[in-house]
Amino acid sequence: MRVIFMGTPDFSVPALRAIAAEHEVVAVYSQPPRAAGRGQKPRPSPVHKAAEELGLPVRTPERLKSPEDQAEFAALQVDVAVVVAYGLILPQPVLDAPRLGCLNIHASLLPRWRGAAPIHRAIMAGDSETGVAIMQMEAGLDTGPVLAETRTPITAEDTTATLHDRLSAMGAELIVATLARLPLPATPQAEEGVTYAQKIDKAEARIDWTQTASQIDRQIRALSPFPGAWTMLGSERIKLLQSRVVQGSGQPGEVLSGFTIACGEGAVEIITAQREGKRPMPASEILRGLTLPKHLG
CATH class of the missing domain: 3.40.50.170 (Formyl transferase, N-terminal domain)
Incomplete structure (x- = not known):
């Protein structure tokens, strides 16, 4: 044709x-x-x-x-x-x-x-x-x-x-x-x-750790690779690009172990992330050169 x-x-x-x-x-x-x-x-x-x-x-x-x-x-x-x-x-x-x-x-x-x-x-x-x-x-x-x-x-x-x-x-x-x-x-x-399916607004990208682990995990995966769901790592913005829901509890945003973060209900483990000015990399690689604060926000 x-x-x-x-x-x-x-x-x-x-x-x-x-x-x-x-x-x-x-x-x-x-x-x-x-x-x-x-x-x-x-x-x-x-x-x-x-x-x-x-x-x-x-x-x-x-x-x-x-x-x-x-x-x-x-x-x-x-x-x-x-x-x-x-x-x-x-x-x-x-x-x-x-x-x-x-x-x-x-x-x-x-x-x-x-x-x-x-x-x-x-x-x-x-x-x-x-x-x-x-x-x-x-x-x-x-x-x-x-x-x-x-x-x-x-x-x-x-x-x-x-x-x-x-x-x-x-x-x-x-x-x-x-x-x-x-x-x-x-x-x-x-x-x-x-x-x-409304166009993604960048205002949707900041993570609210008071949400459930399932909601946050879906947000991270849905906004990967662009615009990238993000949170504050002290004074630095970091994009979280891949995650999974895991067992765990604590104050919302609390770093439990490794790159596992407590949510309003449950916890998420970050698998891939991207620091400012850097390429995306596995969380394990990021942790080799960085000590996470006690809370992310």
Whole structure:
């Protein structure tokens, strides 16, 4: 089929590569290059770079609201557009242009966790499973009917980083299988069970040690690697990136032994952390060069 691919971050790249191996990708749409790094030079998105490696034409409009942009999109005369974390709202003329419409790869089991941060929110909420849904796009926020889905458990070791990579690979496999079977019947989303995955606010990252060990463990894993749940180590801010719930009790924030910290209920053992200006490293390595205070805050 003739396909337009629309995506921006690393999460989208496996799907682009998988589709390009099976279909004719006539154009790739991605967010414009953004200033990054020490020199603040414009840096193309991961999808932009992958498309260039594949020899595919790339378009980077700031918006898709102008009649000119919409006419250019329609002129490509494609069978379908595949959208994966693109970052722009698609106006109705764009949604209507492909013969089979626009399909979205969404990293949750819709209608749970519509919105910007479904992976973070699923871990933070303690969901036992999540997955990927292929949705027929419409004007509402992730409200369209679902063509296909695949599921995966969320383990006690999963962080947003590990779940991100797993769901990205699952989405790539599922979209190729879905494209091969189009047109497919679409199932409307249930009206019950709708939740919204609000964008992560950095204000959510500071750890409140009066919460239960389970809540804190989920917060740490959900915010790893970014923005990173953090606490104060004396006068230094330290990010906690991987943890597990363990037995133990004490005053909230009390260091019990090693890197095991008492919570409002139970305790968490820190497995991986990152000191200011340093790389992430195992807690055991951090402890070789650091004596923890009696309390973290």
